Structure formats: structure tokens, C-alpha cells
Amino acid sequence: MGDTRRHLEKKLGRKMSHDEFFMETHIRKKKAPTDQTRWVEDRAETTHGRYKINLEEYTQSLLLNEQGERPPILDEEAQRIWLDVVDGPKKGIAYGLPDKSFRRYRAGLQGIGTSVQGEAIDRSTISSMEQKITKLTAELKETG
Incomplete structure (x- = not known):
């Protein structure tokens, strides 16, 4: 896990979702509370928007549990959805996924054969x- 993520998770006192971490690292810090949200690049905003839509569609497709709630989405599933949004890896790197996390995901896929x-x-x-x-x-x- 990278130093930035570790620092942010320590500050929050819990593990961050990929979505939270991406927003934290791809949205410019506001100088005043009334400032508009500004992404570091257009691609980040577009990618995040598409990810949120695909994630919601996937969530809605899940069956309700006994309590009438949808089960939480596993990190692996969220990463698969992210990879779909960014059209897979380019030269072994997936936009917006930490290298370590992506390598672990890719190794899991390679294990399938x-x-x-x-x-x-x-x-x-x-x-x-x-x-x-x-x-x-x-x-x-x-x-x-």
C-alpha cells in the first residue's frame, strides 16, 4: 500500500474504498469551502463518473439479502468494474489503480488460466x- 493511502486511512481511522481514494487524489484541494470542485484533469472526472454509473448498475443487479439489503461490493469486483471503465490496462498499467493492487488483481486472473x-x-x-x-x-x- 502506498504512503499516501496509508496516511489517509490512518487519518480516517478506517480503510478507504478505491472510489474515496481516487477522489482524494484526483480532486484539487479547495482554498475556500465555497470553491467549486475541480478535478486534476478532465479524464479523471469522466472516468469517475462512468465508474459510479457502472457501479450503481452492478449494485442494482445484486439480489437482496434476508434483511432486504444488497450485499457490499468486494474490492475485486470494484476493481473489475474500474478496469471495464478504463478499457483495461495499457502497457501493464491501469489508470487510477495503484500498481500493487492491479498486479494482485492481474495475478488472480492469470491464475484462472x-x-x-x-x-x-x-x-x-x-x-x-x-x-x-x-x-x-x-x-x-x-x-x-
């Missing part, structure tokens, strides 16, 4: 989840 292997993993995961749903549904009927 071919798309055929990835599809097999997906089928296996889906099958496992279907079995869990069936089991939980049966348990719910027994207790209900």
Missing part, C-alpha cells in the same frame, strides 16, 4: 451454489 478453465470454475461454483440453495430451501421449509 484459459477461458475454458474459467468456465469450468464458473460451472462448478454455480453447481455448488445451487446445491446450497436447495439445502437451505429444504431447511427453511422444515422450520417454517
Whole structure:
């Protein structure tokens, strides 16, 4: 983790989301509270806007949990959405993602192997989840 992020997280007393960190590092500091928000470059504002829209669309696609809430988005999912927005990495670097974070994400993708292997993993995961749903549904009927 970079020094800037570590410093900001220490100041906040909690871990920052990628979105928060990007805004903190890509919006110019205001000299007066009434000053308008100014991004360091147009690309940053455009990218952030597209990311927020895609993130909201993804969030709305998630199923509600027992409390009627949507589950939190995992860091890996947020990074995947970010990479979609910036059209993937260019020369091994993804705009707006820290190098370390991106390398970790990319290594995870490389571990999957071919798309055929990835599809097999997906089928296996889906099958496992279907079995869990069936089991939980049966348990719910027994207790209900």
C-alpha cells in the first residue's frame, strides 16, 4: 500500500474504498469551502463518473439479502468494474489503480488460466451454489 493511502486511512481511522481514494487524489484541494470542485484533469472526472454509473448498475443487479439489503461490493469486483471503465490496462498499467493492487488483481486472473478453465470454475461454483440453495430451501421449509 502506498504512503499516501496509508496516511489517509490512518487519518480516517478506517480503510478507504478505491472510489474515496481516487477522489482524494484526483480532486484539487479547495482554498475556500465555497470553491467549486475541480478535478486534476478532465479524464479523471469522466472516468469517475462512468465508474459510479457502472457501479450503481452492478449494485442494482445484486439480489437482496434476508434483511432486504444488497450485499457490499468486494474490492475485486470494484476493481473489475474500474478496469471495464478504463478499457483495461495499457502497457501493464491501469489508470487510477495503484500498481500493487492491479498486479494482485492481474495475478488472480492469470491464475484462472484459459477461458475454458474459467468456465469450468464458473460451472462448478454455480453447481455448488445451487446445491446450497436447495439445502437451505429444504431447511427453511422444515422450520417454517
